[in-house]
Amino acid sequence: MSITIEGIAASPGICIAKAFRLQHQEYQIVKKSLTNTEEEIERFEKMIEKSKAELEALKLETSKKLGEDKAAIFASHILILSDPEFIQAIKEKVATEQVNAEFALDEIAAMFISMFENMENEYMRERAADIRDVTKRLLGHLLGVEMINPSTISEEVVIIAKDLTPSDTAQLNRQYVKGFTTEIGGRTSHSAIMARSMEIPAVVGTKNVLSQIENNMLVIVDGNDGKVILNPTDDEVKQYKVKKAAYEKQQVEWAKLKNEKTITIDGHQVELGGNIGTPQDVQGVLNFGGEAIGLYRTEFLYMGREQLPTEEEQYHAYKAVLESMENKPVVVRTLDIGGDKELPYLDLPKEMNPFLGFRAIRLCLEMQEMFRTQLRGLLRASVFGNLKIMFPMIATLDEFRQAKSILLEEKEKLQKDGIEVSDNIEIGIMVEIPSTAVMADLFAKEVDFFSIGTNDLIQYTLAVDRMNERVSYLYQPYNPAILRLIKNIIDKAHHNGKWVGMCGEMAGDEIAIPILLGLGLDEFSMSATSILKARSQISRISRSEMIAVAEKVLNMDTAEEVKDYIETILK
Numbered sequence: 001m002s003i004t005i006e007g008i009a010a011s012p013g014i015c016i017a018k019a020f021r022l023q024h025q026e027y028q029i030v031k032k033s034l035t036n037t038e039e040e041i042e043r044f045e046k047m048i049e050k051s052k053a054e055l056e057a058l059k060l061e062t063s064k065k066l067g068e069d070k071a072a073i074f075a076s077h078i079l080i081l082s083d084p085e086f087i088q089a090i091k092e093k094v095a096t097e098q099v100n101a102e103f104a105l106d107e108i109a110a111m112f113i114s115m116f117e118n119m120e121n122e123y124m125r126e127r128a129a130d131i132r133d134v135t136k137r138l139l140g141h142l143l144g145v146e147m148i149n150p151s152t153i154s155e156e157v158v159i160i161a162k163d164l165t166p167s168d169t170a171q172l173n174r175q176y177v178k179g180f181t182t183e184i185g186g187r188t189s190h191s192a193i194m195a196r197s198m199e200i201p202a203v204v205g206t207k208n209v210l211s212q213i214e215n216n217m218l219v220i221v222d223g224n225d226g227k228v229i230l231n232p233t234d235d236e237v238k239q240y241k242v243k244k245a246a247y248e249k250q251q252v253e254w255a256k257l258k259n260e261k262t263i264t265i266d267g268h269q270v271e272l273g274g275n276i277g278t279p280q281d282v283q284g285v286l287n288f289g290g291e292a293i294g295l296y297r298t299e300f301l302y303m304g305r306e307q308l309p310t311e312e313e314q315y316h317a318y319k320a321v322l323e324s325m326e327n328k329p330v331v332v333r334t335l336d337i338g339g340d341k342e343l344p345y346l347d348l349p350k351e352m353n354p355f356l357g358f359r360a361i362r363l364c365l366e367m368q369e370m371f372r373t374q375l376r377g378l379l380r381a382s383v384f385g386n387l388k389i390m391f392p393m394i395a396t397l398d399e400f401r402q403a404k405s406i407l408l409e410e411k412e413k414l415q416k417d418g419i420e421v422s423d424n425i426e427i428g429i430m431v432e433i434p435s436t437a438v439m440a441d442l443f444a445k446e447v448d449f450f451s452i453g454t455n456d457l458i459q460y461t462l463a464v465d466r467m468n469e470r471v472s473y474l475y476q477p478y479n480p481a482i483l484r485l486i487k488n489i490i491d492k493a494h495h496n497g498k499w500v501g502m503c504g505e506m507a508g509d510e511i512a513i514p515i516l517l518g519l520g521l522d523e524f525s526m527s528a529t530s531i532l533k534a535r536s537q538i539s540r541i542s543r544s545e546m547i548a549v550a551e552k553v554l555n556m557d558t559a560e561e562v563k564d565y566i567e568t569i570l571k
Ligand code: PEP
Pocket: 295, 297, 336, 432, 452, 453, 454, 455, 456, 457, 503, 504, 505
């Protein structure tokens, strides 16, 4: 009998292969009282060294087999094991509480993991997965338990796991691993992100799949619809083979669009860009036919470290991105820290409402030395490509004017010192606060461009915390209130001869795209893997028809009505 399990579609595609259960042993951590804590700390240090040596070997092996980028994960694990803040906290716990190292490690790691897990950003949540992963390795050594090594898999399989650690995924060989499913995780969990970058089908959140499956059982993973079929019937296999072939044909069609422009059937052209968090992400955007970087979230340069990045470090990061993009537009957003994205070393006081607090441009305008360092790094890099700078969380004209004048001051200083700076840097803002969306007519006179940050614009407009599950029903991208704000932003920009992009998640959304096209959005910036699908969608619709569609939805009553209507026209 076949069993169908519903989960979350995490990475598109369909695969049919035998199951491989990747189940690491669960560790039993028992608290022990010790008298000789020095000896315990010495044992702990030895196991750190053993783990580091193992990680060095894994890094080398993975880089040979699967490439440098996959091996990078092990470098970051080595770094965690060298992080004095983390390691010292464990040793101190052993010494002061006179407990065993396993117990201290487990408790301290849990504290760090929950800190990172509660951050809204997926890149930061990945760090939680890294800490969990490296902790497991270290615990294994302290307890004397061997770990499964997924790189030894040598036949075609579907991986079935509770969750995949970053080091598990780094060791997965695409040649043999055809797909995976994990019991926990959501669309932005580490394993889901990895699946999309490996381009293998994945379904996550399949709750108790492990208890229903044995090794070698046949499995179908449908990453398009979020379904996993265990022990499928012959008919189901046949049916999914047809589906798989159709999807693969579609992908071949999409891939043909890689070097194409993005044009509607009636000749209206838009630009499709990618959102990145680090210079390493640029390659993915180019591989998927991105025409620009529509959002470079620079916060990641500042996070996961002990102190602020220097001007030199920043200059090199920005230069690397600009050079890789070879004169294609690169929109760099200045530091958007604060709120949920903390920098422990800035030692800022806790706030009641961090999303409404001392963050992003507010913080930069006050901590000017830090802001000026970033701007100098950017200005110096500007000669290596097509740089556009944008400020996040702008709520008032005054904030924009201040930020711009600081930027121009730094430019002048650099030029006085004989340092070359591009004269074609556009200066824009994120429109993610309703006051700015409403005042778009005035902003449009002063900025060079807008980029609509719908992730925050929705949260502030509907007064709905974007991280609170209880109120997530109010997080409504298609609410006519949001659509009307977007229309106002685009109209006022165009009236003043300025261009408008969107870098919130909504820009890559199949339902939103037709409306945004109708409203006249010029640039859509999204995750790399969404680009070709969006290009294909846009190339099949007519801009003049979408103008009428947009007009209609602006006057609808509810988000559901908008969604239902767009779904019918997409059919
Ligand atoms: C946004 O708010 O839409 C956005 C792109 O910024 P972030 O998700 O980084 O807040």
